[in-house]
Amino acid sequence: MDVRTVCLGVLTLGDATGYEIRKMFEEGPFQYFTDAGFGSIYPALKKLHGEGFVTLDEQVQDSRPDKKVYSITPAGRAAFTAAIAQAPGTDKFRSDFLLAMFFEHFLPQNLIADAVDDRIAWYREKLGHMQSCDRSGWGAGPVFVNLFGQAVYGAAATFLEENRDGLVEAAGDKPKPEAAE
Amino acid sequence: MDVRTVCLGVLTLGDATGYEIRKMFEEGPFQYFTDAGFGSIYPALKKLHGEGFVTLDEQVQDSRPDKKVYSITPAGRAAFTAAIAQAPGTDKFRSDFLLAMFFEHFLPQNLIADAVDDRIAWYREKLGHMQSCDRSGWGAGPVFVNLFGQAVYGAAATFLEENRDGLVEAAGDKPKPEAAE
DNA sequence: AGATGCTTATATCATATCGATATATATCAA
């Protein structure tokens, strides 16, 4: 799904600036299944404006760049609905951590132990964030997505906790595998 | 992790052409945590060759483009080891499906039911593929990664199976939410 | 027999995205 579509989705929840959309991707509930930086968001909003899918209210501020508050138009809403009604592509999980663990025999034991511990802490932290959300005012969709995230992140954390020692032990069996090469 | 590094990783497992590396990303054990298409792999190999991290054996074939078999050099091995020894970035899960489900109220009930069913089938299929691998000759790293994948994909499939009906039911409560807008 | 599509194998190209950087100011903490 391209950044333009995701921006439209955020704007169905209420008017927002590019900066605020970015924050949704960084901190809000969107962070668990999507992402985009300024370098994609600002051009996307500009293009959406050119296409008539959003309108723009420029609020002059002194001592700060003018705020550009975007609102979705009926045409934008229609375009968004059409986009998410398409059969979605496959889910993608990308992990530099798993790549490193795959090549465990290239790495010293202590580095592996630290990497797994860090990843456990990271998954637990994200999980805590998801669990601590107040879901009382949410619709069925956001709740579903939140609980899906909890299921997946929880499974990852639990797996890492249960298999950490086994991996670290295996990594210790080979004293200095590769450095001598 | 950039494509260059992942290509080096594949080449530590044995010599390969760009085409074969692609297949690893599509079908092999790498598919669950990384990805790259021809458009990234060929330029990456060209650059690695220029940097002295791989060598290249061009095998002339008739009735087919010449095969370019790449081999990793000691310098490439060192570069790869250094790259994976860096603290890895965060794991990323991207899902157009979850985006659509988040905005469930924009979609007709039957579309949601179909989308969830398709996704369950997809996760079950991938899970079956991971489970049916013969792990007997594998090292600790690949086994760890495979079982991690099973834990996560299994959790996703189970969650979807257990929460499908609830979501579909909720989607039915609102008869024609948005189309009239 | 002929058509269709898959597999092998490379490569390019327009578009999209990423990640870093630039610009300015206010505020809060060390």
Next chain:
DNA sequence: TTGATATATATCGATATGATATAAGCATCT
């Protein structure tokens, strides 16, 4: 006072994506 964080926009080079081109052999379907 120095540095970090937050607000807010924007650009730019380097990468990555996804589609397309080329070209032959081989299997399958009608």
